[in-house]
Amino acid sequence: MSILITGANGKLGSLIIGQLLKIVPPEHLIAGVRRLESGKQYEQQGITVRLCDYDQPESLEAAFAGASQILLISSSHHDDTIRLRQHIHAVEAAKKSKAGHLLYTSFAYPEHGAGSPVHLHLATEYAIRTTGIPYTFLRNALYTDFLGALDLGAALDKGQLEIPPGDWTFNAVTRRDLALATAAILSQPEVHKNKTYELTAPSPWTFRDVAAALTELTGKPVDLLPDPEISHWIYSFLRSIDTSSTSNQLEQLIGMPLTSLKDSIRPFIA
Numbered sequence: 001m002s003i004l005i006t007g008a009n010g011k012l013g014s015l016i017i018g019q020l021l022k023i024v025p026p027e028h029l030i031a032g033v034r035r036l037e038s039g040k041q042y043e044q045q046g047i048t049v050r051l052c053d054y055d056q057p058e059s060l061e062a063a064f065a066g067a068s069q070i071l072l073i074s075s076s077h078h079d080d081t082i083r084l085r086q087h088i089h090a091v092e093a094a095k096k097s098k099a100g101h102l103l104y105t106s107f108a109y110p111e112h113g114a115g116s117p118v119h120l121h122l123a124t125e126y127a128i129r130t131t132g133i134p135y136t137f138l139r140n141a142l143y144t145d146f147l148g149a150l151d152l153g154a155a156l157d158k159g160q161l162e163i164p165p166g167d168w169t170f171n172a173v174t175r176r177d178l179a180l181a182t183a184a185i186l187s188q189p190e191v192h193k194n195k196t197y198e199l200t201a202p203s204p205w206t207f208r209d210v211a212a213a214l215t216e217l218t219g220k221p222v223d224l225l226p227d228p229e230i231s232h233w234i235y236s237f238l239r240s241i242d243t244s245s246t247s248n249q250l251e252q253l254i255g256m257p258l259t260s261l262k263d264s265i266r267p268f269i270a
């Protein structure tokens, strides 16, 4: 068994490797990094480090050689057209290296969304399907980090969380829970081949729940203030994806309840 993880230095990649180290020996892991010198901490743990740059197809072919499972963590480039090209480089490299299993961090419920990122993730899923390589699509929900864009500190100061009017529901989850599920899948590959998982929360929450959690965490009363004048990129983004559909697959994969909304919010009000 040799599991290669691309984007190994990223926030999700590091958490996944951290979880994997609890269940598989380090010799079974290969950390794919954009600059070799950034992989020193992995080498010190006994993990093989390989250059893995989505803009350098030859680096991907060399990196993927001999890996029994490849986890392609989606690129963080801001331009989705470039991201698609980067992902195609990785998919072609996986095909050339005759990979036995290609896993991809997609986005939850892409068929329900209309924005550019959802097209990117569906296009990548379809590109992977063209190779005939056994796949697993990890359709990750919105990270709870989006709450950090809402300026919860200001909401606490004012006692009011200002939001655009409308029915907003969320299925956001923490990277930690996603990493637990991904590590569980990677450690039992045969069970998860050719499966698509919607890794979302089992039940949605609303801005009213966020306000209540803020109050519970700090003791300060926080109300909702719908304001039609609010314009912030986060709301246009949220409107372009499906944030309300839920699934219990993430909870089943990790075998315990997900991180609570209160605990997810805590880091953003520290």
Ligand SMILES: NC(=O)c1ccc[n+]([C@@H]2O[C@H](COP(=O)([O-])OP(=O)(O)OC[C@H]3O[C@@H](n4cnc5c(N)ncnc54)[C@H](OP(=O)(O)O)[C@@H]3O)[C@@H](O)[C@H]2O)c1
Pocket: 006, 007, 008, 009, 010, 011, 012, 013, 033, 034, 035, 052, 053, 054, 055, 073, 074, 075, 076, 077, 086, 105, 140, 141, 142, 143, 144
């Ligand atoms: N579900 C959500 O709400 C959500 C939110 C944001 C992002 N995402 C997606 O989820 C992915 C993982 O999230 P994250 O929090 O771990 O992001 P992150 O911390 O920004 O990590 C992204 C990783 O991708 C690597 N990378 C970027 N460009 C690359 C390239 N050209 N070749 C090879 N590697 C490259 C980065 O390498 P370096 O370490 O060298 O920079 C980094 O390790 C993101 O990349 C993005 O596609 C999802």
